[in-house]
Amino acid sequence: MQVKETQNEGLKRGYQMTLPAADLAAMVDQKLKEAQPEVEMKGFRKGKVPMAMLKKQFGPRIMGDAMQDSVDNAIREHLEQSGDRPAVQPKVEMENGEGWKEGDDVVVNVSYELLPEIPEVDLSKLKLDRLTVKAEDEAVTEALENLAKNAVSYEDKRKGSKAAKDDQVVIDFKGSVDGELFEGGTGEDYPLVLGSGSFIPGFEDQLIGAKAGEELEVKVTFPEDYGHKALAGKDAVFATTVKAVKKPVEAKIDDELAKRFGAESLDKLKEQITERLEAEYQGASRAVMKRALLDQLDEQVKFDLPEVLVEAEAGQIAHQLYHEEHPDDHGHNHGEIEPTDEHKKLAERRVRLGLLLAEIGQKAEVKVSDQEFTQAVMMQARNFPGQERAFFEFIQQNPQAQQQLRAPLFEDKVVDHIADQAEVTEKTVTKDELEKAVEALDEL
Template sequence: MQVIETLAEGLKREIKVVIPAKDMEQRMNERLADVKDKVRINGFRPGKVPVSHVKKMYGKSIMAELVNEIIRDQPSAILSERGEKSATQPEIVMTEDEKEAEKILSAEADLEFTLSYEIIPAIELKSVDGITVTREVVDVSEEEITEQIEKIAESARTYEAKKGKAADGDRVTMDYLGKVDGEAFDGGKDEDAELVIGSNRFIPGFEEQLVGLKAGDEKVITVNFPADYPAANLAGKEATFDITVKEVAAPAATEINDELATKLGVESVEKLKEIVRGQIESQYGNVTRQKVKRQILDQLDALYKFESPSKLVDAEFENIWRQINTDLAQSGKTFADEDTTEEAAREEYRALAERRVRLGLVLSEIGEKAGIEVTEEEMQRSLFAQLQQFPGQEKQILDFFRNTPGASASLRAPIFEEKVIDKLLAEVSVTDKKVSKEELLADDAEEGDKPAKKAAPKKKAAAKAEDAAEGEEAAPKKKAAPKKKAAEGDAE
């Protein structure tokens, strides 16, 4: 077998592989000799079939198998011998001419094919002694714990009927009928509906018009559905609602005690506070983690400058660009609305894609040199977390990961990356800094995520592109009209 390098330009490589016809014929004959003792052909006793006859019947199919095996196995063997790693699956090109292919299968012509690929550049790891990060730490106060418990207690809050007028925070029980242009619309009617004024469960302007009403009152209120309301027949329309108030109830005072804890399924108020403190600390810890990680990535970005494989950058850019356009479509905005142009945005996000690929290669090299591995148990935990996010779709998700080549890499990669970050945190200089929760949660404009000063078009998308922006909240759901279960029937 001849292996001839025909291109070595930057990271691009092209290899021509030639296997002489006589070598292919020899491999075929060895396979035929093994097959002749196993095949059953009418007119011949087992093991007595002449090789020439077996060759006539099975020669081309066996040669086709050999060609497929060579195409499958040789590229990785060749790269290994050359000490190279391909950034993506090498592109293999061989003849498409039927006559030439027929000659190859008949062992009358050499088997020739070319491998085209980009190599992963050699990365010389540098000292991280100069990397310094500031880890922002927030002390969770008793007041914050109490405030959070009071929010949680809303689910267990009781209400007591009152004779006075409805005020903010009161629960109103009512019947309503919604109309557009004087005609009732689907999903706009309910009886004995309960609404806490100020909960913002209904469309804007609805709840405020209930203030001052009391049991027995009737009123027609007018509201405007948002222009982006999901039900197209209601979006942007003015609507009226015929309201009949049946009861006004005031919220009972919430006392943070063992009784409340029991209602919430916890044995004591101390245990409840402990759980809530842990939840708050975990939330702040996730934000702190992302900020520290970004500092490390920014400094690694400054340390390592090398050419990245263009195909990896292309694939990363397409992922980012798809997300950008999805965000714009969902928000109904254009690049002009974001004070940029499509051309400028493409340039910026191309730079972001290049940064992501380069840093990914650096982290991979650091992890590989350190012997970092992702265990099967860690993979299973990650898969289980995926299943929890999509209840009812467990089978489809499992089938996807079982049947999709490379799908497991989407589980492994983030685990591996976080373990590399953990390793770096143990080696770099870390200074803790006490900050307020407002300082911790302040929008720092994601400077580490942006390739240029303008965000263009969405900072959130850039953050996702950089490090998946753990904890990033989804866009709030559209306000219901006026009750969620009724309106969602129209919107879905």
């Protein structure tokens, strides 16, 4: 295979590779000779099929395999000799593909972009703040009060009392459209909190003022986008009987409340809440420090970026933002989405930091252990209740999905490694100050 350089500009490389026709023919003959002893054909004994017939029967396919093997081997040998590290799979185009015929040389053009040389970074010069927040009594009390609200119970109101917003009514109902009962429109002893918005719009409002024992007709119109197409936009009448009217009673903050949430006592529940709050604060603090770390690296370290990686990342960003702005468009028939200059700028940052973190992690021999990976898979599996086993099997059989799970784990471990080398100042702040720092992350 003859190799001629056609481009050497920045990170871009191009080569023309020529496989002489005689070499290709020799490879085909060699492959046919190797296969001949095992070939069976009608009219011939095994291994006795003439070479001419083998070439006629199998030659075109063998020719294609020989071409592919030759090009693959040439690219592999070239990369080994040059030490080049392509950013993505090299692009291979056959120059004389359409007009090629047996007896012609095979000429292919190979092009790729190199991964850049990553400069050394003195991590000890990075200056970071680690924000620390203690769970104050007020925050613990607020959390307890929220738990008490969520543990609300209902007790019967005084006889003859009217139902008000936030009250619970226990009802029987039968829904009909055009005088016909419809599937799913009937219920008995249904506890409905007025103002919860859990029923069709307008239903709950018509029960405000109702009394226990009262029978009434509730008239509503199903929304145009209602999930059941047969009912969408239809007028309906619900024959409703109010069996009880109950008022909300907030739970007391005591040992009984603690037991309802799995704690031995109120003091133990307070301890659990304190630990949970401080874990949340620690996670938020880490996110703030990570952003500061990445900002400093992005500012201090500059190097050329492979255009192919930047373009791919910009395209993904543009596509993701499009769907965030158009949540109702679940398909991919929206045509090509052209990345903006802002998308490209963000893509350059992501690619630069991704390559830099990968280089730092490789040199520091950062690894994601099997135990860490399995734990991450288990965490993700919780998002698919009842389908955990199928999710595990999907991950096991899909290397790309495995990489998507490993990548953030690896990045976080590299960030921790960098933080260990940096100058970190512990800084105690209030909850409000931490929240402002987290809010600022979305503004950048």
